[in-house]
Amino acid sequence: MNTFRHFCYPVFFLLLCLCAESAPAQVKTGQWDEVVGKEIRNNQGVILGRVKDTAVDLEHGRYVGMLVASGGFAGIGEKTVIVPPGAFRDDGTPRTLFLDMDAKTFKSAPTFELSKQVGPPDTAKVAEVYRFFGQTPFFATKGGPATLNGQPLEPLGFVRKGSKILYMPVENLQGVQVGYVSGLRDLNRVTGRLKGVVIRPFGSYTRENMKVVPPQALRYNTKRNALRINDHEQAFKDSSMFSMSRSGQFQEEDPARPGIPLAPLVQGEDPKDKEITLKIRKKIIADKNLASYGANIEVKTLNGKTTIRGRAVSTANRDRLVSYATEAAGAGNVTDQIEVRPMSEAEKAIDR
Numbered sequence: 001m002n003t004f005r006h007f008c009y010p011v012f013f014l015l016l017c018l019c020a021e022s023a024p025a026q027v028k029t030g031q032w033d034e035v036v037g038k039e040i041r042n043n044q045g046v047i048l049g050r051v052k053d054t055a056v057d058l059e060h061g062r063y064v065g066m067l068v069a070s071g072g073f074a075g076i077g078e079k080t081v082i083v084p085p086g087a088f089r090d091d092g093t094p095r096t097l098f099l100d101m102d103a104k105t106f107k108s109a110p111t112f113e114l115s116k117q118v119g120p121p122d123t124a125k126v127a128e129v130y131r132f133f134g135q136t137p138f139f140a141t142k143g144g145p146a147t148l149n150g151q152p153l154e155p156l157g158f159v160r161k162g163s164k165i166l167y168m169p170v171e172n173l174q175g176v177q178v179g180y181v182s183g184l185r186d187l188n189r190v191t192g193r194l195k196g197v198v199i200r201p202f203g204s205y206t207r208e209n210m211k212v213v214p215p216q217a218l219r220y221n222t223k224r225n226a227l228r229i230n231d232h233e234q235a236f237k238d239s240s241m242f243s244m245s246r247s248g249q250f251q252e253e254d255p256a257r258p259g260i261p262l263a264p265l266v267q268g269e270d271p272k273d274k275e276i277t278l279k280i281r282k283k284i285i286a287d288k289n290l291a292s293y294g295a296n297i298e299v300k301t302l303n304g305k306t307t308i309r310g311r312a313v314s315t316a317n318r319d320r321l322v323s324y325a326t327e328a329a330g331a332g333n334v335t336d337q338i339e340v341r342p343m344s345e346a347e348k349a350i351d352r
Contacts, residue, residue: 035051035054035066035187035189036051036052036053036054036162036163037050037051037095038050038051038095038096038097039095039096039097040068040083040088040096040097040098040099041096041097041098041099042098042099042100042101042102042103042106043098043100044102046102046103048068048070048099048101048103048106049068049069049070049071049081049106050068050069050070051066051067051068051069051097052067052068052069052080053066053067053161053162053163054066054067054161054162054163054184054187055067055082055159055160055161055162056159056160056161056162056165056184056194057156057157057158057159058157058158058160058165058194058197058215058218058220058227059157059158059215059216059218059219059220060154060155060156060157060215060216061193061194061195061214061215061216062138062139062156062157062192062193062194063085063187063188063189063192063193063194064082064084064126064156064159064192065082065083065084065085065129066082066083066085066088067080067081067082067161068080068081068082068083070106070107071107079107079111080111081106081109081111082111082129083099083109083129083133084129084130084133084135084192085187085188085189085190085192086135086189086190086192087099087100087133087134087135088189090189099133101133109129109132109133110125110128110129110132111129121156121159123137123139123140123141123142123156123285124141124142126139126156126159127139127141127144136148137153138153138154138192139153139154139155139156140153140154140155140156140278140281140282140285142282142285142286146275146278146279146282147278151274152274152275152277152278153278154281155281155284155285156285158220158224160224162184165181165184165197166181166182166183166184167180167181167182168180168181168225168226168227169225169226169227170199170218170226170227170228170229171221171226171227171228171229172228172229173228173229177202177226178199178201178202178229179199179200179201179202179211180199180200180202181197181198181199181200181227182198182199182200182210183197183198184196184197184198185197185198185212194215195214195215196212196213196214196215197212197213197214197215197218198210198211198212198213199211199212199213199229213229217229265298265300265307265309266300266302267300267301267302268300268301268302268303270303272304273301273302273303273304274301276301276304276306276328276329277299277300277301277306279327279328280299280306280308280324280325280328280329281299283324283327283328284297284299284321284324287320287324289317289320290317290320290321297309297310297321297338298310299325301329304329304330304333305329305333305334305335306325306328306329306333306334306335307334307335307337308321308322308325308334308335308336308337308338309337309338310337310338310339311338311339311340311341312338312339312340312341313340313341313342314340314342315340317340318336318338318340321336321338322334322336322338
């Protein structure tokens with residue numbers, strides 16, 4: 001009986017979610033399910049394809065691109081091209097976006113496979129896609145510029161299809177499941193920003209109980225089959241909208257005070273502080289030994305003092321992180337809050 005219950009309840013819940021999300025009257029501007037299905041035409045009116053999914057860097061709140069499928073039949077033999085959101089033009093035509101590109105050029109567009117990722121994507125390949133469509137990459141690349149419009153470029157995290165994020169379970173810091181992802185809200189095509197993740201509390205089947213969470217308040221677990229949230233179950237139940245720290249960073253639990261998240265790190269606004277942080281982040285991203293988790297290391301600099309925080313899988317990797325920080329900030333200016341925790345056998349299997 002218990003086995004039957006454990007199997008049926010999640011299935012029943014998922015069916016209810018699917019039914020609720022499919023109601024046309026509930027679709028709001030900028031939501032994931034409004035973007036998917038749009039027809040893509042060029043300026044001459046030629047159909048180039050149709051949006052079948054989105055590419056989302058959830059942890060950084062970034063809308064990386066639209067997955068446009070063209071050619072083939074019933075999904076067989078089709079080519080999927082990832083197009084930066086800013087490359088499209090919207091003239092108000094229902095369910096249609098326009099791309100200033102002829103069909104032959106569009107078919108030659110570079111792309112990459114999101115489904116094969118075990119970590120952050122190759123930023124050089126993603127940058128190649130952006131430049132092909134005349135867009136400036138919003139993320140840092142090896143050997144690329146350090147700033148954009150006077151602001152430091154941020155790293156590119158784990159990029160996943162929007163459809164793979166929907167209905168993903170959400171856990172709190174204690175590993176207790178508190179809900180499921182029910183929607184992606186306010187996908188801004190112009191700025192490339194994702195403003196909210198809609199979470200339906202576990203055991204609730206009504207829209208009134210849904211929560212809207214800033215994407216930066218979520219992190220994938222080590223297997224990337226669930227999300228973790230930086231707040232507690234009771235706070236989740238009591239609030240209709242999560243608040244997040246001003247730094248926008250994921251807060252790990254303080255080992256000295258179980259159940260209490262660590263205070264968020266603060267990034268200084270001084271250009272020198274930003275430059276130090278950017279130098280360290282670029283070093284971390286370029287280090288292949290840190291590829292599977294480097295994007296989750298917190299780095300903040302305030303008044304010339306840098307703090308690095310997160311998990312390293314070995315002492316050697318922690319030393320590498322500290323050395324990058326020391327090289328940029330100077331000896332005596334680095335606070336090391338890196339926890340060394342070797343990978344479990346399950347994590348090793350995911351990383352292979």
